[in-house]
Amino acid sequence: MEREYTATVVQSTGSWYRLRSDSGEWVEARIRGKLRLRGSRSTSPVVVGDRVDYRFDARGEAVITDIRPRRNYIIRRSPNLSKESHIIAANIDQAFLVVSLFSPSTSYEFIDRFLVTCEAYRIPATILLNKIDLARTRPQELGEFLETYSLAGYRVLTLSAADGEGVEGLRELLAGRTTLLSGNSGVGKSTLVAALEPGADVRTGAVSEFHHKGKHTTTFSQMYPLSDGGFLIDTPGIKGFGLLDIGADELARYFPDLMRFAPGCQFYNCTHVHEPGCAVQQAVREGGIAFRRYESYLKMLDEDEKYRK
Incomplete structure (x- = not known):
């Protein structure tokens, strides 16, 4: 019988996968056809962070034969096919969402959709407000942002990846853990990875001056081993984050600030939309819940309804 090995997927290009074996070896592998069928609802059945079994075929090429059960994952609705899912990464200890208030601006709704997904799959999430040097030039917008997520109960760390501000403190939070780094294109994810792990082979790019949107510099997910222990998963820039398999009747559970009231x-x-005696709506009126968070909740109820049928 052919010998099987176990490894972690550290890079996915869609057709070939780079694995890091338990003995520390690097292996290039492909997947077997049956795995493609099993993952038919997903744009890719094997993702970065997966624990997989593999063996070598008669030609000496590594073939992934099975995927070990995932303890968690981050998933979104595929942007092109509403019935398809896109699993971003698996087996994550924590997720860090990189955002920027300017050049480019990250929408509150995008942030909230990401946070809802983390809550649904029980992945602790932290917001990294990058380009803080730019944000400080608009103190009102900065103050509103910090207050919104402080009220929601989320940790927000401010930093400037380009200047190194806040990077050392962040490095300490990553040690010994597998961390997902996500966000829109242009917010500085790749620059941050390069600052955190100078030896990592990361491409960085500028923001388009015409559209004020980020240019895609990461074209596939990749896991980087960290010098202080642990791994950092860098992902391609995401434009939208469609919710998947979260019913309208359970959405509020994944808003910690709504659930407090x-x-x-x-x-x-109570759906917290039109009912009398709603403590959530009262908290919004009194400032206990940021209006932007409540607004995101209403938009998710409305805009995602067609995908829940």
């Missing part, structure tokens, strides 16, 4: 609602099945 929900027990005070008059009706146990």
